[in-house]
Amino acid sequence: MASDLSHSQAPQAETVFDRTRRLFHIPDGVIYLDGNSLGPMPLAAADALQRAAKAEWSEMLIRGWNDADWIGLPERVGARIAALIGAEAGSVMVGDTTSVNLFKVLSAALAARPGRRVILSDSGNFPTDLYVAQGLIATLGQGHELRTVSHAEMEAAVDAAGEDLAVLMLTQVDYRTGALYDMKSMTARAQALGALTVWDLAHSAGALPVELDACNADFAIGCGYKYLNGGPGAPAFLYVAPRNQASVAPALSGWMGHAAPFAFEHDYRPAEGVGRMRVGTPPILALSALEAGLQAWDGVSIHEVRAKSIALCDLFIELVEARCPELELITPREGAARGSQVSFRFEEGYAAMQALIARGVIGDFRAPDVMRFGFTPLYISEREVRAGVDILAGIMDNRLWDNDDYRKKAKVT
Amino acid sequence: MASDLSHSQAPQAETVFDRTRRLFHIPDGVIYLDGNSLGPMPLAAADALQRAAKAEWSEMLIRGWNDADWIGLPERVGARIAALIGAEAGSVMVGDTTSVNLFKVLSAALAARPGRRVILSDSGNFPTDLYVAQGLIATLGQGHELRTVSHAEMEAAVDAAGEDLAVLMLTQVDYRTGALYDMKSMTARAQALGALTVWDLAHSAGALPVELDACNADFAIGCGYKYLNGGPGAPAFLYVAPRNQASVAPALSGWMGHAAPFAFEHDYRPAEGVGRMRVGTPPILALSALEAGLQAWDGVSIHEVRAKSIALCDLFIELVEARCPELELITPREGAARGSQVSFRFEEGYAAMQALIARGVIGDFRAPDVMRFGFTPLYISEREVRAGVDILAGIMDNRLWDNDDYRKKAKVT
Known part of the structure; x- marks a missing residue:
């Protein structure tokens, strides 16, 4: 309780992320x-x-629609998300x-x-996205x-589609590799042909500065339960550019x-x-949980988040490559070319990830062989990145993944 | 705390609804x-x-999909709902x-x-339903x-549509009047022409025995937040007849x-x-709340619920008609022809409902002039019906609705 006034060094200033x-x-x-x-769960x-x-619910019953302004809740949450993705307030719908x-946006x-x-x-x-x-x-x-092509072939494929191109539908950050599309240039390229763009922000909203309005994007969608911390299966969102709203x-x-x-x-x-x-x-x-989770962004600059995210990812790549030569980096090495995650390929990646999780370092696995790690400055620090790599290196050095218990596939991987 | 052992009468046996x-x-x-x-909220x-x-969420994080079997939650909730609507287990999907x-079902x-x-x-x-x-x-x-026609014209309209009829899409219980369609005969009539049926169970699931399989229904949908007590905006459900599942x-x-x-x-x-x-x-x-709410049905017969619901509605109609002659019944008088609600028409119905709510009797209003009351035996007793009518009669007798405060429209009515 009492602070140590005799301490000779000035305490480090608390950062926004502390x-x-x-x-x-x-x-x-x-x-x-x-x-x-x-x-993770915001308190x-x-x-x-x-409270909800x-x-x-229990005290107001049906009156909650007015008395707790439940009816205004989607709009309130939408305004919070809009501020995180460079969208004019009132251009984001939350739900579903x-x-x-x-x-919805693709059919429109x-x-x-x-x-x-x-x-x-x-x-x-x-x-x-492909299934839909x-x-x-x-x-x-x-x-x-x-029509689907690789990231590397995308620009040429846009041009090749020409005036037959109706919609360019891209996820800004690749869920496996973390590779980042340039929203502005890809949008301009598609629009130059008269096409519309649909951006999936699942791995970018809350991870990096997204500038929907500035990029002249047409439509976007995104997820409430990843970087927005809304809880498992949280409501999602969509964006319609103001210029398209009256005609949709x-x-x-x-x-x-x-x-x-x-x-x-x-x-209708x-x-x-x-x-x-x-x-x-x-x-x-669910919206009440998401709204509360979004309060963690109050007073936080997404640019600060981005800077720290790049630094944490750089550090992770450097340490893993130095200590775990079996792992092959599949994420762009340049910070500006990736989202907020780092992925490595390893043939026994599934088992290695289970070994890691068993030791408290939780990442995830994406078939067929990708170990994926996300870096979220709101609650992850450099100290944890270093400690995580220590544990990963211990697993690799000692082949601790080589254990049939870790090869058993769970329902959800 | 101490029971009165000297009490001369035997205590009444507790009913399932107590x-x-x-x-x-x-x-x-x-x-x-x-x-x-x-x-209302189940405790x-x-x-x-x-717990969720x-x-x-907070302790298991992503591991909850396996460790808390989140991935199986929709199916578990679907099995509970299937049991309430006469559907084979495994034929009900929960979500959205x-x-x-x-x-989904109409397009299919x-x-x-x-x-x-x-x-x-x-x-x-x-x-x-019409907008969708x-x-x-x-x-x-x-x-x-x-094509839309009134309840009274429906049988003739089915026959008139003939082989041009693709889908007969009906809500089993009318949200305003409470009038009940005969699911079995209407389904047979549509199917005799080669058409399919889509039943909306919003006001029947949990209100009365629904027999989807026995009625040979093709598709159905319904709501989680009304009679199933899943909370505001709870996940909904849909049913696909087993014979249609492989081809949908x-x-x-x-x-x-x-x-x-x-x-x-x-x-895909x-x-x-x-x-x-x-x-x-x-x-x-949201599914966790719905699953817990559905436990209230454990050991309860929907037939017992139906019998008491009819008795409560009968009593309400009798008392209101005796004491409030200004109110015009628009719900079928015969119990078998209605759902679990009773509606009266009154020109100043909006204000009268506000006056009622201000005195603790909560029903709702449906434009332009309908006062609607739902009867839910799981938590509403005869005593409350009588007390509610006393308050309603007091409002009508003394024209307490004639107050501009009660005429102010809220966002949600």
């Missing part, structure tokens, strides 16, 4: 390098859940899942480019084509996207602005 | 006749939320919203009936027609509906069974 670290619960003995998959999120249940939101984009046939994407895109496009194409039955016709036209939901009219009339992309009743409990 | 009443939090002084809009739901946050789930049904043009529904259907159909039709651009092609094809989500394949392959109707990552916090 403060944000205390906003999260990280279990004792855990070094959590998987916030890119599921962010405020647990409090918010209890015990003070709002990333996949469902992709369906195709409808806005009739006669154009090609959706171009990355062959390494996160599978759900495939399902939409089959449903429309209008002869659209999902939602394929998923539900009552919450109606201009007057409580007039109970017979025919879209709400003004991005609100028309809402569909059903908003998930209040 | 027991279930204790599973819910109902605020002091409230008579809650709006569980058909938002069910177990608040506990489950805390503080024991699972009612509106999104309607889009249309795809299964190529060349047929008409979606037939009730002109008094809940608006989101309108949005789907516009998106497909294949010349489908949404989901328009919303996301990674969680893939046969091998963690193989990260390039192309639908999962076996109803699981292919999943789309994105399941909402674990």
Whole structure:
């Protein structure tokens, strides 16, 4: 309790990240390098859940829609997310899942480019993005084509698609390699051909400065449970550029996207602005947790986060390459060319990751052989990166991964 | 604490509903006749939320998918709901919203009936159902027609549509009047023409015995936050008849509906069974509350619930008609012809409902002039029905609704 006034050295000034670290619960003995998959629990999120249940739902009952302003909750959360992704307030809708939101914006984009046939994407895109496009194409039955190429081939593929290109659909940061697309130049390249862009921000929102408006992006979607720390299966978000909002016709036209939901009219009339992309009743409990989690960003500059994230990733790469020669880096070495994660290829990567997790260092595995580590400055420090590498090096040096217990596949990997 | 042993009468045996009443939090002084809009909080739901946050998310982090079996949560909740709606276990998917789930089953049904043009529904259907159909039709651009007629005209309209009928889309219990469709006969009538049926169970699941399999229904959807008490904006559900599961092609094809989500394949392959109707990552916090809320049904017969619900509604109708002649009943008088709610028309219904709510009797209002009351035997007793009518009669007798404060419209009505 008493501070040591006799201490001869001035105490180090507390950094913004010392403060944000205390906003999260990280279990004792855990070094959590998987916030890119599921962010840890902000203490405020647990409090918010209890408040939403015990003070709002239980006491207000149906009156909570007005008395706790549940009806305004999606918009409040949307404004917080907009501020993190370079989007004008009022251009972000929150609710549904990333996949469902992709369906919404992709169908809207195709409808806005009739006669154009090609959706171009990355062959390494996160599978759900490709699956959603495939399902939409089959449903429309209008002869659209999902064309996928590698990151390296993308610029040429955009140009080759020419005026047949309807939509360029890219995930800004590759979920496996961490490679980063240049949103501004890729958007301009597609738009020069008259196409629209759909950006998936699953691995960039909250990880690095995203500038949707400045990049002239058309549509974007993203995830609430990774860098935004909203909890497992948290509500997702979508963005529609202000210039497109008045013309977007939602394929998923539900009552919450109606201009007057409580007039109970017979025919759909879209709400003004991005609100028309809402569909059903908003998930209040989950949104309450997400809203509280987003408070961790108050007073934090995403540019500071980015600078520290690059430094932590640089350090991790340097230490792992020096100590674990069996691991092959597949993430761009240059900080500006990657997101906030580092991945290594190792044939026994699954077992090695299980050995790591068993020792408290939590990363994840992506088939067929990728060990993936996320770096999240809000709650991860240089000290933890060094300690994590010590444990990883111990596993590699002693072949501790060579154990059949670690080769048993769990349901979720 | 001490029981009165000298009491001369034997204590009344506790009923199943005395027991279930204790599973819910109902605020002091409230008579809650709006569980058909938002069910009250089961005490177990608040506990489950805390457990999901503080024991699972915060301590297990990403490991919760396996260690807390989050990945199996949608299926566990689906099995509980299936048991309440007469559906084979494994035929109910839980997640997304009612509106999104309607889009899924309606698009699947249309795809299964190529060349047929008409979606037939009730002109008094809940608006989101009509809006979703309108949005789907516009998106497909294949010349489908949404045709709506009144409940009284429905049988003739089915026959008149003939072989042009693709889908009969009905809400089993009308959200305003409470009128109940005969699922078995309407399904048979539509199927006799080769059409498919989509049933919205928003106001019937948990309110009365629903027999999807026995009625040979094709598809159904429903809501988690009304009679199932899952919390505001709880995950919804959908049903696909076992005979249709292998052929359904989901328009919303996301990674969680893939046969091998963690193989990260390039192309979509639908999962076996109803699981292919999943789309994105399941909402674990909200599902945890819903799962806990559904435990209130353990050991409860839906037939007993139905019998008491009819008795409570009968009593309410009798007392209100005797004491409040200004109110006009718009709900079927015969118990077998209605759901678990009673609605009255009154020109100043909005203000009268506000006056009631101000005195602790919570029902709701549906534009333009409907006062709606839900009866939910799990936590509402005859004593509360009588007390609620006393308060309503006092408001009507003394024109307490005639107050401009009660005429001010809230955002959500």
